Amino acid sequence: MDSLRLLVDGFGVALEPANLLWAFAGVLLGTAVGILPGIGPALTVALLLPVTYGRDPVGAFIMFAGIYYGAMYGGSTTSILMNTPGESGSIITALEGNKMARAGRASAALATAAIGSFVAGTIGTVMLTFAAPMLANLALTFGPAEYFALIVLGFTTISSVLGNTPARGLVSLFFGLTLGLVGIDLQTGQARYTLGLPQLLDGIHVVVVAVGLFAVGETLFVASRPRAREQVTQVRGWTWMSREDWARSWKPWLRGTAIGFPIGALPTGGAEIPTFLSYALERRLSSKPEEFGHGAIEGVAGPEAANNAAAAGVLVPLLTLGLPTSSTAAIMLAAFQQFNLQPGPLIFTQNPELVWGLIASLYVGNVMLLLLNLPLAPWWARLLRIPAPLLYGGILVFATLGTYSLKNSAFDVGLMYLIGMVGFVMRRVDIPVAPAIIGMILGPMAEQQFRRALAISQGDPSVFFTRPISASLLSLALFAILAVPVVRAYQTRKARYRT
Template sequence: MEWLSHLSGGFATAVSLHNLALCFTGVMLGTAIGVLPGVGPLVTIAILIPMTYALEPTSALIMLAGIYYGAQYGGSTTAILVNLPGESGSVVTCIDGHTMARNGRAGAALAIAAIGSFFAGTVGTLLIAGFAPYLSKIALSFAPADYFSLMVLGLVAAVVLASGGLLKAFGMILIGLLLGTVGIDLTTGTPRYTFGSFDLVDGLDFTALAMGLFAFGDIMANAGKTHDRQMMQGSIRGLWPNRQEFREAWPAVLRGTALGSILGLLPGGGATLSSFASYSIEKKISRTPERFGNGAPAGVAAPEAANNAGAQSSFIPMLTLGIPSNGVMAMMIGAMMIHNIVPGPEVMSRNADLFWGLVASMWIGNLLLVIINLPLIGLWVSFLRIPYAYLFLGILVFSMIGLYSITNSSVQIFMAAGFGVLGYAVNRLGCEPAPLLLGFILGPMIEVYARRALLLSQGDPSVFVTEPLSAVLLLTALGLLASVLSPSIRRRREEVFAEE
């Protein structure tokens, strides 16, 4: 049980006063942005990445991770009380959670969401601690062709599972791949698409791209919108489910945790996909499906457990393989690169304190969320009274300060402004920007591993199909793409994302 000794060392790192304070800061910020619709963890992490330069890598990742899984908690609070999901993974929670609140069971709904989230987060943390070391050892035996095919599978899965049309998602991936080619070719030393600009020699800055695409683009897309925020009247009583509600909720928590833990591993999966899938399954297997939509405790327990389990397990491919399963994980990889940490299977051997400290902080963060969430319900709901004009102005100011601090130059600000226009255009066209970010992160890696494989095979491209593992991964990607193009699956996929 070597991983237990590593985990105890991780707890020693995580409970240091500095890291504990940053974990608390992360989950508090995550809860706050989970409450506020139109912000989300992607925007917040994009804003805060340049501000983590002064922190140790472990401390920075602990805080950024806390923002992500903290947002899953915060989104459920307003979904239940205000019928306004602050985070996409909490959309399904509105259906039965807000109905329970209108029926006088708001406290029970919040408690079910908190308990289910904590249990799922604990299981997700144990999965990372238990399976990540073995997955890292397996990954170390991968040949360059295997890595190439694995990343191709990741991009295909991101296309298939992205919301919106397949063609739009594929277009976003291609744009990301093209943006990733800007800069010096590491193999030949030749500048590519720099147009003679010295500022582009090192490639496009990840922080400027992320902040422009999500923060600036989000401001332009949402600044003129108004939101109907009907606050629930009256006090919240009975912050604990009764025996019948608990009996209905706990099997749903178990099933949601299991499903979310699996779906979180998939590229393009994570919290949102897990919550929708778990709700659909609970409704189908229920003996009383007519109760769903009318305040069924299982309709709150399952999606909340699933989205938190999905959020936690999505760290596994990011930490062990260096492959992001969603946009937030792409941000985390960007943060690691900024701190000169190469994501992949060697993280556990070269940066053991970082890996195990991050894993231990996840359990501590989930415990902190349970402790602080329920007593501060009134504070979180009051956040919804903040006018959007003030909110977005603050985001803009902090973003520009962070961008300028990267190189003490205004170049990053102008670059982010350009990507902000791109982000706005993407939003107006109904495209999801996360696949673009995945393409930008994985594109250079795909190129590197493809070239290594071709060099080792002396230019023979058949190496990608003659290597057994590489062939299986490519066939899986091809099968996944072919299946989603079938009329029935394509129609069902469009219905699911239309509901979302």
């Protein structure tokens, strides 16, 4: 097996002392930002981009991967102990997990979440190890038309799946595409939408947008809401999962993994959907469905496994196609670009040390995370005692620092604050921000591939429909955009007949 040999080489890279340290720093930071409300992995990686500039990309990516996986573990702790999800992938965990905690079973909930995350993360990483090279080989045959079609498919699925209505996702997507237009056109060198400002000639950096939407938008939103005293459930002592807990957990872990990885790997965006599906499935299959809503352990085990497997899945299109399907993945793509690396099929042959070192470090990171989270969860929970004024003050200080040090520009800081205000309004009317971030980074790529494809075909637009892969991807995109309203219309009609 070729990928096994490459994976062994990757472990050689990941187990170097310096890289082990990077991984450890990443999982520590990741767990912390996963636990803390208001700050997540996308924001953290964005803020660290300027710091890693000019350093070794292997170490930087190993740290980013640690943050990415770590946040998935940390998010569950907040969900279980506070009923406020630390991460969007942990919303479902709060349903049953917090009920368990209030019934005095916090440690069992934390344990099944941590072990389930480990099982799913590890199996997901194994699947990534074998799926990625296969997809990379397929992607070698892709030309500009196929890439364009793929990006369009990503746009439509991401914006119709995220958000309560497709219109919300699409508004966010097109806002991101507008931001992506700003700057010098890559093909002709003409300035677009720079409003005469020289600072905008290089375009708007994705870090400016991500930090604005996540840090400032979130701070404004939380500050504007009436403050509720959140109750942090104390973990008393450390009682291991009982035999019954194990018996009720292992199948949901595996089923969650089976749901999470493929959905994460498809360009549908994010780790939230698989958690919903896993929860619904566990409730249906459970022998004690009456416990759901009152602290059923299956409702923690399944969704937690699903979100970690999905996190591994998201790395498949990112590494093999350069297609990010979540905000964190979009920031990671920007990180690749910062190091002049283009993720895609070629990166597997041109930078095997980086790619396989990164994949191997995911195995290592999962082990570290299990050891860090299983016995130390009560200790980590102390982070939740940081008062909100200090937490959000700190978030804005780091947001300002990270944005300023991108280009040493106060203009960028001001722009970041402005985008943050837009982010606040988006949060207020429930428009998801992830499509904006994905749109702004993929928009210029879509345009470039579109124009390249037409240049190759000498201006004949039929290339997109006559090449089989491109044609099927575009039909899927059309289907994705039409399916949601049709299904909704059908449901409302059915509901009307009933009344």
